[in-house]
Amino acid sequence: MIHQIILCISTLFYVTASDIDPKGYVVYCPCMGRFGNQADHFLGTLAFAKGLDRTLILPPWVEYHQGKPRSVQVPFDRYFKVKPLEEYLRVITMEKFMKELAPSIWPVGKRTVFCYGPREKLNGGTTPSCNAKDGNPFGSFWDTFNIDFDASEFYGPLFYDVKHPQVVQQWNEKYSPKKFPVLAFTGAPAGFPVHEEHVQLHKYLKWSNFINDKAERFIRENIPNKGKFLGIHMRNGVDWERACEHVGMQKLFASPQCLGYFNEYGKEVTKEMCFPSEKTVLAQIKKAAKTIKASSIFVATDDKPMLDKISKHLKSMKVKIVQHLPADPHVDLAILGKADHYIGNCVSTFSAFAKRERDSTGKSSSFWGFERQDFTGHTEL
Numbered sequence: 001m002i003h004q005i006i007l008c009i010s011t012l013f014y015v016t017a018s019d020i021d022p023k024g025y026v027v028y029c030p031c032m033g034r035f036g037n038q039a040d041h042f043l044g045t046l047a048f049a050k051g052l053d054r055t056l057i058l059p060p061w062v063e064y065h066q067g068k069p070r071s072v073q074v075p076f077d078r079y080f081k082v083k084p085l086e087e088y089l090r091v092i093t094m095e096k097f098m099k100e101l102a103p104s105i106w107p108v109g110k111r112t113v114f115c116y117g118p119r120e121k122l123n124g125g126t127t128p129s130c131n132a133k134d135g136n137p138f139g140s141f142w143d144t145f146n147i148d149f150d151a152s153e154f155y156g157p158l159f160y161d162v163k164h165p166q167v168v169q170q171w172n173e174k175y176s177p178k179k180f181p182v183l184a185f186t187g188a189p190a191g192f193p194v195h196e197e198h199v200q201l202h203k204y205l206k207w208s209n210f211i212n213d214k215a216e217r218f219i220r221e222n223i224p225n226k227g228k229f230l231g232i233h234m235r236n237g238v239d240w241e242r243a244c245e246h247v248g249m250q251k252l253f254a255s256p257q258c259l260g261y262f263n264e265y266g267k268e269v270t271k272e273m274c275f276p277s278e279k280t281v282l283a284q285i286k287k288a289a290k291t292i293k294a295s296s297i298f299v300a301t302d303d304k305p306m307l308d309k310i311s312k313h314l315k316s317m318k319v320k321i322v323q324h325l326p327a328d329p330h331v332d333l334a335i336l337g338k339a340d341h342y343i344g345n346c347v348s349t350f351s352a353f354a355k356r357e358r359d360s361t362g363k364s365s366s367f368w369g370f371e372r373q374d375f376t377g378h379t380e381l
Helices: 002-012 035-052 083-086 093-106 138-143 166-172 194-202 209-220 236-248 278-294 309-314 329-338 349-361
Strands: 025-026 055-059 062-063 071-076 091-093 112-115 151-154 181-184 226-232 294-301 321-322 341-344 364-367
Touching: 002 341, 025 035, 025 062, 025 093, 035 055, 035 062, 035 166, 035 194, 055 093, 071 138, 083 194, 112 181, 166 226, 194 349, 209 329, 209 364, 226 278, 226 329, 226 349, 278 294, 278 309, 278 341, 294 309, 329 341, 329 349, 341 349, 349 364
Parallel strands: 025 055, 025 181, 055 091, 112 151, 226 294, 226 341, 294 321, 341 364
Antiparallel strands: 062 071
């Protein structure tokens, strides 16, 4: 009995006022798409939390593993370091928040979920609700932390563009931290693709030692010490081919990274930008490899690596062609970020992740089937 009392007292004093952010927290389900899309949304949510001056609860990454009926949640810090993000805003991992802070400031029975407007319930029902746990990955995401919601809050017509002071004021007046210490969203409070003004926030995303060490080891064991290497990312799977049937649009997924956010560098997405022909791919690889005098080419792809075709096309050059196996998309991205030059897909958010990382470190990049003129009139490689 005495032991139980001591344990209870120690638990009560485990969380102090100094541990809690009086300005509140933001948490969300990264429920749209796979890693590339989630990363786009993450940058926008960083800006949203910063604009409201709240701590961002870093959600796990949502993954879909073969043979698993529901999504798998991977802790944020397995892939990225937390410390660099603290240079921009206050953050805490979701695992730590739920264990240490939630019981006192966001207790069971007092959890509200936010959505723009009512979401239709999958199995019927007439009561207006966000139905935050309907479907996959929504249900599995919140279930990972044993979170159930007791109320829904429809925040429309408010939106996420907190670069305007009046919008910030509206959010804080309607949803004060005192009344709503946690703003929990059914999806990311951010636009897609990532807004132009948020692209530079990528510099705060630093690979964890776990991922970086794997990338460094692969390079050390597979890339000649004195040689330069070209990194390429190809989207050539059947699902991507279907997605590229929508070419001709002014914008498609990550295409603003090529065409510009106002189509200042091109009128529309072309087939060669989205699903380039083998002829285009082979020609650009050869040109880039010659330009940087590459001794190796690293291939990352969602489907066909084309190793034999690349090797045959470059038979006159002494170039080693390598691929990271077994497949690991995050390690692939980390390797692509370290390449001496990189060729990616204009439309792919996965490609866009590597491009943003390289931009933040001043490394050169180019895209399949697209040449962009910079402000000085020179064509990028």
